[in-house]
Amino acid sequence: MADTYIKIWDTYESYFEPLSAAEVGRLVLAMMKYKSSGTEPELIGNERYVWPAIKRDLIKDAEYIEGKRISGKAGGESKRKQNEANASKTKLEKEKEKEKDKISSSSCDETTTTKPIEDVFRENIGKLGATGQKALAEYVERMGDELVLAVIGKCSDLGGSTWAYVRKALDEAESLGCKTVDDYRRVCPIGGGRNLRVSREMPSDGDWLKNATHRRPLIKKDA
CATH class of the missing domain: 1.10.10 (Arc Repressor Mutant, subunit A)
Incomplete structure (x- = not known):
């Protein structure tokens, strides 16, 4: 007291x-x-x-x-x-910071996965719009970045210059069940068909240019 x-x-x-x-x-x-x-x-x-x-x-x-x-x-x-x-406010702020860090970390991971592929696409194929970026990210998620890069590389070798061209190749790889780069190279050899040449059968009577000098000239008849 x-x-x-x-x-x-x-x-x-x-x-x-x-x-x-x-x-x-x-x-x-x-x-x-x-x-x-x-x-x-x-x-x-x-x-x-x-x-x-x-x-x-x-x-x-x-x-x-x-x-x-x-x-x-x-x-x-x-x-x-x-x-x-x-104290309650501080605890809530800390929880928000942790959640923010998780979101930021997740965002960084996604950027690390997809942004380089977008850069590769632009460098080797051409422009890529917002719709194409979203679709490309979905292909990466389903197929993996290495396989998608391999498809982009093949399209570049074959002269592809549009997203539609690459998308068709990606769909083809998926439909063929390709899971790895080796699978894709085995069923769709990169560069296959680029060096094909068109050959024509030679005349049976030898060098037709050489024999052309012995042909009788065409003479126009008077009417």
Whole structure:
């Protein structure tokens, strides 16, 4: 329990001056008892005339102290609630940061997977619109980036210059059940057909250009 005390104001000097030492002593003891227990003193001397003014000061002082106590308690409760709110807010912000980091990490992974392939496409094939980018990412997800790169490489070797051309080749690879680059190269050899030459059968009578000099010239007949 906190120690209690009474205040002896400087103005009390004018109260105590007319009183004897015994009367002042009884008055101070009465103040202490009233402050601690609220018991009204039974004063018999001249101090009883001063008591009402001192009692009023004691009541005002008690009200002031009680007001501070209530205010301090309310402030402490408010501070406690604020601390709890701050802790909850901090926890929520940390969770949001973790979620944001996960999304950022996932986004970085996707960029690492698809963006280089888009660059390869543009460097070797040509322009790639937003629809093509989305479709290319879907092919990468289904087939894997290595296989998609192999298809793009073959299309480049064969002179393909549009997304439609590459998409058709990707669909072909899927329909053939290609799972790896080796599968694709086995069923669709890269460059196969690029070096094919058209050959014509030579006339049976040897070098027709050489024999052409021995042919009879055509003579226009007069009408």
